[in-house]
Amino acid sequence: MNKQEQKILFELQKGLPLDKHPYLRVAEKVGCSETDILRFIKNKQDEKIFSRFGLIVMHRNLGYQHNAMVVWNIPDARVDVIANKMAEIKCINLCYRRPRVLPDWPYNLFCMIHAKSRKYVHDTLTNIKTELDISHYPCAVLFSEKAFKQTGAKYVSN
Amino acid sequence: MSLVDQLPLDAIDKSIINAYQDGFPLVSQPYKSIADELSITEDEVIWRLKKLKKNKILSRIGAIITPNTIGVSTLCAVAVPAERLEEIAGTINSYNEVNHNYQRSHRFNLWFVLTAKNEDHLKKILALISQEIGMQIMNLPLQTAYYLNLGFNIE
Numbered sequence: 553m554n555k556q557e558q559k560i561l562f563e564l565q566k567g568l569p570l571d572k573h574p575y576l577r578v579a580e581k582v583g584c585s586e587t588d589i590l591r592f593i594k595n596k597q598d599e600k601i602f603s604r605f606g607l608i609v610m611h612r613n614l615g616y617q618h619n620a621m622v623v624w625n626i627p628d629a630r631v632d633v634i635a636n637k638m639a640e641i642k643c644i645n646l647c648y649r650r651p652r653v654l655p656d657w658p659y660n661l662f663c664m665i666h667a668k669s670r671k672y673v674h675d676t677l678t679n680i681k682t683e684l685d686i687s688h689y690p691c692a693v694l695f696s697e698k699a700f701k702q703t704g705a706k707y708v709s710n
Numbered sequence: 711m712s713l714v715d716q717l718p719l720d721a722i723d724k725s726i727i728n729a730y731q732d733g734f735p736l737v738s739q740p741y742k743s744i745a746d747e748l749s750i751t752e753d754e755v756i757w758r759l760k761k762l763k764k765n766k767i768l769s770r771i772g773a774i775i776t777p778n779t780i781g782v783s784t785l786c787a788v789a790v791p792a793e794r795l796e797e798i799a800g801t802i803n804s805y806n807e808v809n810h811n812y813q814r815s816h817r818f819n820l821w822f823v824l825t826a827k828n829e830d831h832l833k834k835i836l837a838l839i840s841q842e843i844g845m846q847i848m849n850l851p852l853q854t855a856y857y858l859n860l861g862f863n864i865e
Contacts, residue, residue: 553780561780564772564773565772566770566772567769567770567771567772568734568740568770568771568772570741570756570759570760570763570771571756572739572741572742572752572756573738573739574740574741574771575736575738575740576738586738590736590737593736593773594736596773599779600776600779601775601776601779601780602773602774602775602776603774603775603776604731604732604733604773604774605732605733605734605736605772605773605774606730606731606732606733606734606771607726607727607730607731607734607768607771608731608768608769608770608771608772608774609727609731609767609768609769609862610766610767610768610769611862613765613766613767614727614767614862614864615864616862621814621821632854632856635854635856636856638856638857639856639857644857645857646855646857647855647856647857648852648853648854648855648856649852649853649854649856650785650850650851650852650853651850651851651853653848653849653850656818656848657787657818657848657850662785663857666862692816693815694814694815694816694818694821695814695815696812696813696814697812697813697814697815698799698812698813699810699811699812699813700799700800700802700803700811700812700813700820700822701799701802701803701808701809701810701811701822702769702809702810702811702812703769703809703810704769704770704772704809705775705781705783705809705823705825
């Protein structure tokens with residue numbers, strides 16, 4: 553990203569102003585035109601660098617208070633196939649592969665289930681295990697308890 | 711009980727939340743565009759969004775960045791003695807590079823996400839935090855993203 557793009561991203565990280573001409577307000581801060589801002593966002597969407605652009609909600613305050621990070625130890629040779637199927641399942645919000653850290657951490661596949669009750673999380677988990685036939689692989693469920701911090705990532709600083 | 715149960719969110723609030731977590735209008739007056747879609751006024755859309763923000767339903771209007779496209783990030787975990795959890799969470803939160811920090815039900819009970827402009831900076835911060843809290847940090851960088859969060863639906 554060039555200097556101007558970094559400045560635009562820095563301003564956008566603060567959230568779009570709730571003003572009738574929000575892109576113009578951002579442009580004024582950056583020192584460019586409104587069109588530059590709109591083109592920047594469009595380009596980042598086209599390049600898949602922005603996976604989405606819009607309202608970012610506090611899911612806990614929307615009723616999704618039972619959030620589980622479910623981790624699995626899946627053999628490396630099978631993890632891609634299983635993860636791609638897992639990603640298709642409704643209610644899975646994120647699905648990532650991460651390294652194992654042995655001996656402390658044997659798990660290589662992470663998914664998030666955000667739900668309105670613990671029962672829903674457990675039911676979803678039972679379905680996943682049956683549907684993907686992965687009951688025999690080690691799995692742990694880490695419910696989120698206290699949120700100490702939940703803000704947007706700051707990729708660009710001043 | 712969640713805030714949604716305590717705060718009256720009406721059908722229009724819910725329509726806005728469900729429809730605009732992605733594909734936010736890229737036009738000079740985006741709130742006018744939303745207003746036209748919902749047959750309300752631009753002022754009302756802005757007023758509703760301000761209300762959602764005040765009620766901590768809306769964090770902000772912005773971009774979710776695909777991991778490791780701009781800058782780098784990683785998921786970290788620490789096994790913290792229960793009596794030191796608040797203190798250590800506070801220390802970790804004081805770093806600007808930390809954007810999420812959660813207590814979770816596991817021996818590794820504190821989980822946070824670090825984001826930085828490059829790998830060097832990330833490693834430096836990781837070392838600094840580890841030194842300051844006097845504990846080993848488990849570093850679990852993303853290797854493959856099979857699915858990214860596309861937003862939340864509210865009924």
